[in-house]
Amino acid sequence: xxxxxxxxxxxxxxxxxxxxxxxxxxxxxxxxxxxxxxxxxxxxxxxxxxxxxxxxxxxxxxxxxxxxxxxxxxxxxxxxxxxxxxxxxxxxxxxxxxxxxxxxx
Amino acid sequence: xxxxxxxxxxxxxxxxxxxxxxxxxxxxxxxxxxxxxxxxxxxxxxxxxxxxxxxxxxxxxxxxxxxxxxxxxxxxxxxxxxxxxxxxxxxxxxxxxxxxxxxxxxxxxxxxxxxxxxxxxxxxxxxxxxxxxxxxxxxxxxxxxxxxxxxxxxxxxxxxxxxxxxxxxxxxxxxxxxxxxxxxxxxxxxxxxxxxxxxxxxx
Numbered sequence: 001x002x003x004x005x006x007x008x009x010x011x012x013x014x015x016x017x018x019x020x021x022x023x024x025x026x027x028x029x030x031x032x033x034x035x036x037x038x039x040x041x042x043x044x045x046x047x048x049x050x051x052x053x054x055x056x057x058x059x060x061x062x063x064x065x066x067x068x069x070x071x072x073x074x075x076x077x078x079x080x081x082x083x084x085x086x087x088x089x090x091x092x093x094x095x096x097x098x099x100x101x102x103x104x105x
Numbered sequence: 106x107x108x109x110x111x112x113x114x115x116x117x118x119x120x121x122x123x124x125x126x127x128x129x130x131x132x133x134x135x136x137x138x139x140x141x142x143x144x145x146x147x148x149x150x151x152x153x154x155x156x157x158x159x160x161x162x163x164x165x166x167x168x169x170x171x172x173x174x175x176x177x178x179x180x181x182x183x184x185x186x187x188x189x190x191x192x193x194x195x196x197x198x199x200x201x202x203x204x205x206x207x208x209x210x211x212x213x214x215x216x217x218x219x220x221x222x223x224x225x226x227x228x229x230x231x232x233x234x235x236x237x238x239x240x241x242x243x244x245x246x247x248x249x250x251x252x253x254x255x256x257x258x259x260x261x262x263x264x265x266x267x268x269x270x271x272x273x274x275x276x277x278x279x280x281x282x283x284x285x286x287x288x289x290x291x292x293x294x295x296x297x298x299x300x301x302x303x304x305x306x307x308x
Contacts (some may be wrong), residue, residue, distance in 0.1 A: 015186040024181055028299070032174065035304045045308060057293050064188050064289045065247040076134040083138035088146045094149035 012066050020063025028054040126279035133283045137290050140253075144294055147249055148301065149240040155306070159237035166307025168221070169233055173303045176219050180254075183212035184292035187285050194281050199273050202264055202281070204302055209288065210243065210261045213254055220251050243302065250298060260284055 031049035034040060040048065063066045067077055142219075155164075190205035200304055224244070234244040264277075264284055 012188065012192065014189070014192060017185060017192070020188075021181070021185040027180070028177060028181065028296075031300060031304055035308055036170070042308065046305065049300050049304055054298050056296050060184070060289060060293055060296075064292075065286060075131050079131075079135050079138050083141040086138070086142050087148075090142070090145040091149040091152060095152050097149060098153040 012063070016063045020059055023059050023063070024056050027052045027059070115235075116208065126275055129279055129287075130282055133286060140290065144246075144249070147242070147246040148297065151225045151246045151302065154238040154242045155302075156180075156294050157238035159239070161237045161240065162230070162232050163239070164243075164303070167227055167230070168303050168307055172219060172223050173299065175191050176216050176223075177299050179212050179216045179219070180295050183209045184289050185217070186212065191281060194273060194278060197273055199268060202273070203268055206261060206265050206281075210265075213258050213261070213288075217251060217255055217258070220247070224248070247298060247302065250291065250294055255292075257284065257287055257291060260287070266295055 031052050034045050034048060039045070061080075067074075067080065186205050187209045190202050190209060193201035193205055227240075232240055234241050261284055264280055267280065268277060
Protein backbone atom coordinates (compact mmCIF):
# COMPACT_ATOMS: atom_id res chain seq x y z
CA UNK A 1 0.00 0.00 0.00
CA UNK A 2 2.73 2.43 0.81
CA UNK A 3 4.53 1.31 -2.30
CA UNK A 4 2.10 3.02 -4.69
CA UNK A 5 3.94 6.28 -4.17
CA UNK A 6 6.96 4.93 -5.99
CA UNK A 7 5.25 3.03 -8.75
CA UNK A 8 4.91 6.17 -10.82
CA UNK A 9 8.59 6.91 -10.48
CA UNK A 10 10.98 5.61 -13.05
CA UNK A 11 12.69 2.89 -11.02
CA UNK A 12 15.01 1.80 -13.72
CA UNK A 13 15.87 -1.78 -14.31
CA UNK A 14 19.03 -3.81 -14.01
CA UNK A 15 19.28 -3.53 -17.79
CA UNK A 16 19.27 0.27 -17.63
CA UNK A 17 22.06 0.35 -15.05
CA UNK A 18 24.20 -2.14 -16.95
CA UNK A 19 23.78 -0.27 -20.24
CA UNK A 20 24.59 3.00 -18.50
CA UNK A 21 27.63 1.46 -16.84
CA UNK A 22 29.01 -0.03 -20.05
CA UNK A 23 28.38 3.13 -22.08
CA UNK A 24 30.09 5.18 -19.37
CA UNK A 25 33.12 2.89 -19.46
CA UNK A 26 33.31 3.17 -23.26
CA UNK A 27 32.93 6.94 -23.13
CA UNK A 28 35.77 7.06 -20.62
CA UNK A 29 38.14 4.77 -22.49
CA UNK A 30 37.77 6.53 -25.84
CA UNK A 31 38.88 9.96 -24.54
CA UNK A 32 41.74 8.40 -22.57
CA UNK A 33 42.97 6.53 -25.65
CA UNK A 34 42.59 9.63 -27.82
CA UNK A 35 44.70 11.68 -25.43
CA UNK A 36 47.37 9.08 -24.69
CA UNK A 37 47.87 8.09 -28.31
CA UNK A 38 47.39 11.58 -29.79
CA UNK A 39 44.61 10.46 -32.09
CA UNK A 40 43.93 13.68 -33.90
CA UNK A 41 44.82 17.34 -33.76
CA UNK A 42 44.78 19.19 -30.49
CA UNK A 43 41.48 20.81 -31.44
CA UNK A 44 39.81 17.54 -32.34
CA UNK A 45 40.94 15.85 -29.15
CA UNK A 46 39.94 18.85 -27.03
CA UNK A 47 36.40 19.11 -28.36
CA UNK A 48 36.09 15.36 -28.78
CA UNK A 49 36.75 14.52 -25.16
CA UNK A 50 34.60 17.42 -23.98
CA UNK A 51 31.72 16.22 -26.13
CA UNK A 52 32.09 12.68 -24.83
CA UNK A 53 32.12 13.98 -21.25
CA UNK A 54 28.82 15.75 -21.87
CA UNK A 55 27.48 12.61 -23.54
CA UNK A 56 28.50 10.44 -20.61
CA UNK A 57 26.86 12.90 -18.26
CA UNK A 58 23.60 12.77 -20.20
CA UNK A 59 23.76 8.97 -20.27
CA UNK A 60 24.23 8.82 -16.52
CA UNK A 61 21.38 11.28 -16.13
CA UNK A 62 19.08 8.95 -18.07
CA UNK A 63 20.27 5.54 -16.98
CA UNK A 64 21.38 6.21 -13.40
CA UNK A 65 19.43 9.21 -12.22
CA UNK A 66 16.25 8.45 -14.14
CA UNK A 67 15.60 11.76 -15.78
CA UNK A 68 12.89 10.46 -17.99
CA UNK A 69 9.53 11.11 -19.54
CA UNK A 70 6.76 10.87 -16.99
CA UNK A 71 3.16 12.01 -16.81
CA UNK A 72 3.84 14.32 -13.92
CA UNK A 73 5.33 17.82 -14.23
CA UNK A 74 9.05 17.32 -14.44
CA UNK A 75 10.24 20.06 -12.13
CA UNK A 76 13.53 18.28 -11.55
CA UNK A 77 14.27 18.49 -15.28
CA UNK A 78 13.44 22.20 -15.28
CA UNK A 79 15.73 22.72 -12.28
CA UNK A 80 18.49 20.83 -14.04
CA UNK A 81 18.15 22.89 -17.21
CA UNK A 82 18.42 26.03 -15.12
CA UNK A 83 21.52 24.52 -13.55
CA UNK A 84 23.05 24.02 -16.98
CA UNK A 85 22.34 27.65 -17.81
CA UNK A 86 24.25 28.57 -14.65
CA UNK A 87 27.18 26.31 -15.58
CA UNK A 88 27.46 27.76 -19.04
CA UNK A 89 27.21 31.35 -17.79
CA UNK A 90 29.74 30.93 -15.02
CA UNK A 91 32.30 28.78 -16.81
CA UNK A 92 32.17 30.22 -20.31
CA UNK A 93 31.59 33.71 -18.96
CA UNK A 94 34.69 33.48 -16.76
CA UNK A 95 36.90 32.13 -19.52
CA UNK A 96 35.62 34.80 -21.92
CA UNK A 97 35.96 37.79 -19.62
CA UNK A 98 39.34 36.74 -18.28
CA UNK A 99 40.52 36.35 -21.86
CA UNK A 100 40.70 40.12 -22.03
CA UNK A 101 43.36 40.02 -19.35
CA UNK A 102 46.00 39.02 -21.85
CA UNK A 103 48.50 41.38 -20.35
CA UNK A 104 48.70 39.01 -17.39
CA UNK A 105 50.49 35.88 -18.56
CA UNK B 106 10.58 7.38 14.94
CA UNK B 107 6.92 8.16 14.27
CA UNK B 108 7.95 9.54 10.91
CA UNK B 109 8.88 6.11 9.76
CA UNK B 110 5.54 4.48 10.54
CA UNK B 111 3.31 7.18 9.06
CA UNK B 112 1.86 6.49 5.65
CA UNK B 113 2.09 9.00 2.83
CA UNK B 114 -0.71 10.73 1.05
CA UNK B 115 -1.12 9.68 -2.54
CA UNK B 116 -0.78 11.96 -5.53
CA UNK B 117 -4.04 13.60 -4.69
CA UNK B 118 -3.55 16.95 -6.38
CA UNK B 119 -7.28 17.40 -6.78
CA UNK B 120 -7.59 17.74 -3.02
CA UNK B 121 -4.47 19.91 -2.74
CA UNK B 122 -2.29 17.20 -1.22
CA UNK B 123 1.24 16.70 -2.36
CA UNK B 124 3.32 13.63 -1.61
CA UNK B 125 5.77 14.69 1.07
CA UNK B 126 8.54 12.31 0.11
CA UNK B 127 8.29 13.29 -3.55
CA UNK B 128 8.50 16.95 -2.57
CA UNK B 129 11.66 16.29 -0.61
CA UNK B 130 13.19 14.55 -3.60
CA UNK B 131 12.48 17.61 -5.74
CA UNK B 132 14.00 19.75 -3.03
CA UNK B 133 17.11 17.64 -3.18
CA UNK B 134 17.34 18.03 -6.94
CA UNK B 135 17.27 21.79 -6.36
CA UNK B 136 20.01 21.44 -3.77
CA UNK B 137 22.07 19.53 -6.35
CA UNK B 138 21.63 22.48 -8.71
CA UNK B 139 23.17 24.74 -6.06
CA UNK B 140 26.04 22.29 -5.81
CA UNK B 141 26.38 22.51 -9.59
CA UNK B 142 26.73 26.27 -9.19
CA UNK B 143 29.48 25.76 -6.62
CA UNK B 144 31.41 23.41 -8.88
CA UNK B 145 30.84 25.74 -11.83
CA UNK B 146 32.71 28.52 -10.04
CA UNK B 147 35.55 26.13 -9.20
CA UNK B 148 35.70 24.84 -12.77
CA UNK B 149 35.55 28.38 -14.14
CA UNK B 150 38.43 29.40 -11.92
CA UNK B 151 40.45 26.36 -12.91
CA UNK B 152 39.74 26.97 -16.59
CA UNK B 153 41.13 30.50 -16.27
CA UNK B 154 44.18 29.61 -14.18
CA UNK B 155 45.10 26.22 -15.59
CA UNK B 156 48.18 27.52 -17.38
CA UNK B 157 49.44 29.80 -14.61
CA UNK B 158 52.28 27.62 -13.41
CA UNK B 159 54.38 30.33 -11.76
CA UNK B 160 57.48 28.48 -12.89
CA UNK B 161 56.35 25.49 -10.90
CA UNK B 162 55.24 22.02 -12.02
CA UNK B 163 52.59 21.48 -14.67
CA UNK B 164 49.84 18.90 -14.80
CA UNK B 165 51.82 16.94 -17.31
CA UNK B 166 54.66 16.63 -14.81
CA UNK B 167 52.48 15.85 -11.81
CA UNK B 168 49.49 13.77 -12.85
CA UNK B 169 49.94 10.02 -12.81
CA UNK B 170 47.67 8.07 -15.15
CA UNK B 171 47.32 4.89 -13.06
CA UNK B 172 46.14 7.02 -10.14
CA UNK B 173 43.49 9.13 -11.78
CA UNK B 174 42.30 6.31 -14.04
CA UNK B 175 41.86 4.00 -11.04
CA UNK B 176 39.98 6.77 -9.23
CA UNK B 177 37.75 7.19 -12.27
CA UNK B 178 36.77 3.55 -12.68
CA UNK B 179 36.36 3.02 -8.95
CA UNK B 180 34.00 5.97 -8.63
CA UNK B 181 32.08 4.98 -11.75
CA UNK B 182 31.66 1.45 -10.45
CA UNK B 183 30.48 2.80 -7.09
CA UNK B 184 27.85 4.87 -8.91
CA UNK B 185 26.74 1.66 -10.63
CA UNK B 186 26.60 -0.31 -7.38
CA UNK B 187 24.58 2.45 -5.71
CA UNK B 188 22.10 1.96 -8.55
CA UNK B 189 22.02 -1.76 -7.83
CA UNK B 190 21.33 -0.89 -4.21
CA UNK B 191 18.24 1.14 -5.16
CA UNK B 192 17.02 -1.76 -7.31
CA UNK B 193 17.16 -4.03 -4.28
CA UNK B 194 15.35 -1.35 -2.30
CA UNK B 195 12.47 -1.29 -4.76
CA UNK B 196 12.28 -5.07 -4.51
CA UNK B 197 11.99 -4.67 -0.75
CA UNK B 198 15.16 -6.62 -0.06
CA UNK B 199 16.68 -4.87 2.95
CA UNK B 200 19.75 -7.06 3.36
CA UNK B 201 20.73 -6.95 -0.32
CA UNK B 202 20.23 -3.19 -0.25
CA UNK B 203 22.56 -2.81 2.70
CA UNK B 204 25.16 -5.10 1.12
CA UNK B 205 25.26 -3.04 -2.07
CA UNK B 206 25.50 0.16 -0.04
CA UNK B 207 28.44 -1.34 1.84
CA UNK B 208 30.13 -2.22 -1.45
CA UNK B 209 29.46 1.33 -2.71
CA UNK B 210 30.95 2.79 0.45
CA UNK B 211 34.03 0.58 0.26
CA UNK B 212 34.65 1.73 -3.31
CA UNK B 213 34.14 5.32 -2.20
CA UNK B 214 36.64 4.87 0.60
CA UNK B 215 39.11 3.39 -1.90
CA UNK B 216 38.64 6.47 -4.08
CA UNK B 217 39.36 8.76 -1.14
CA UNK B 218 42.38 6.70 -0.17
CA UNK B 219 43.81 7.02 -3.67
CA UNK B 220 43.14 10.73 -3.75
CA UNK B 221 44.72 11.36 -0.34
CA UNK B 222 47.70 9.41 -1.59
CA UNK B 223 47.83 11.49 -4.75
CA UNK B 224 47.65 14.80 -2.88
CA UNK B 225 50.24 13.73 -0.31
CA UNK B 226 52.68 12.79 -3.00
CA UNK B 227 52.19 16.11 -4.78
CA UNK B 228 52.79 18.03 -1.57
CA UNK B 229 55.85 15.94 -0.80
CA UNK B 230 57.20 16.76 -4.25
CA UNK B 231 56.79 20.45 -3.50
CA UNK B 232 53.56 20.96 -5.44
CA UNK B 233 51.34 22.61 -2.83
CA UNK B 234 48.18 24.69 -2.92
CA UNK B 235 50.25 27.86 -2.67
CA UNK B 236 52.84 26.97 -5.30
CA UNK B 237 50.93 28.45 -8.21
CA UNK B 238 47.49 29.59 -9.32
CA UNK B 239 47.19 26.37 -11.30
CA UNK B 240 47.78 24.30 -8.18
CA UNK B 241 45.56 26.50 -6.01
CA UNK B 242 42.65 25.99 -8.36
CA UNK B 243 43.51 22.30 -8.80
CA UNK B 244 43.53 21.48 -5.09
CA UNK B 245 40.41 23.56 -4.47
CA UNK B 246 38.38 21.99 -7.27
CA UNK B 247 39.47 18.38 -6.81
CA UNK B 248 39.66 18.75 -3.04
CA UNK B 249 36.12 20.10 -2.85
CA UNK B 250 34.93 17.12 -4.85
CA UNK B 251 36.83 14.81 -2.50
CA UNK B 252 35.29 16.54 0.51
CA UNK B 253 31.84 15.96 -1.01
CA UNK B 254 32.64 12.27 -1.44
CA UNK B 255 33.86 12.03 2.16
CA UNK B 256 30.69 13.64 3.48
CA UNK B 257 28.74 11.22 1.29
CA UNK B 258 30.51 8.28 2.90
CA UNK B 259 29.56 9.38 6.40
CA UNK B 260 26.00 9.97 5.21
CA UNK B 261 25.87 6.54 3.59
CA UNK B 262 26.98 4.84 6.79
CA UNK B 263 24.26 6.70 8.70
CA UNK B 264 21.67 5.50 6.16
CA UNK B 265 22.87 1.91 6.55
CA UNK B 266 22.48 2.17 10.31
CA UNK B 267 18.96 3.56 9.91
CA UNK B 268 18.04 0.84 7.43
CA UNK B 269 19.14 -1.83 9.86
CA UNK B 270 16.97 -0.18 12.48
CA UNK B 271 13.80 0.83 10.60
CA UNK B 272 13.83 -1.37 7.52
CA UNK B 273 12.52 -0.19 4.14
CA UNK B 274 9.78 2.33 4.88
CA UNK B 275 8.53 5.13 2.64
CA UNK B 276 10.76 7.57 4.48
CA UNK B 277 13.80 5.30 4.20
CA UNK B 278 13.13 4.90 0.49
CA UNK B 279 13.24 8.64 0.09
CA UNK B 280 16.46 8.82 2.10
CA UNK B 281 18.16 6.13 0.06
CA UNK B 282 16.98 7.82 -3.15
CA UNK B 283 18.49 11.08 -2.01
CA UNK B 284 21.90 9.71 -1.17
CA UNK B 285 21.85 7.73 -4.41
CA UNK B 286 21.21 10.91 -6.38
CA UNK B 287 24.02 12.63 -4.48
CA UNK B 288 26.41 9.81 -5.25
CA UNK B 289 25.51 9.74 -8.97
CA UNK B 290 25.94 13.51 -9.08
CA UNK B 291 29.46 13.22 -7.63
CA UNK B 292 30.42 10.75 -10.34
CA UNK B 293 28.99 13.13 -12.94
CA UNK B 294 31.18 15.93 -11.60
CA UNK B 295 34.17 13.61 -11.70
CA UNK B 296 33.58 12.96 -15.42
CA UNK B 297 34.40 16.62 -15.97
CA UNK B 298 37.28 16.64 -13.52
CA UNK B 299 38.84 13.74 -15.40
CA UNK B 300 38.29 15.43 -18.74
CA UNK B 301 39.11 19.06 -17.97
CA UNK B 302 41.73 18.65 -15.24
CA UNK B 303 43.56 15.42 -15.93
CA UNK B 304 43.11 14.64 -19.64
CA UNK B 305 43.39 18.23 -20.83
CA UNK B 306 46.18 18.73 -18.33
CA UNK B 307 48.38 16.06 -19.88
CA UNK B 308 47.50 16.80 -23.50
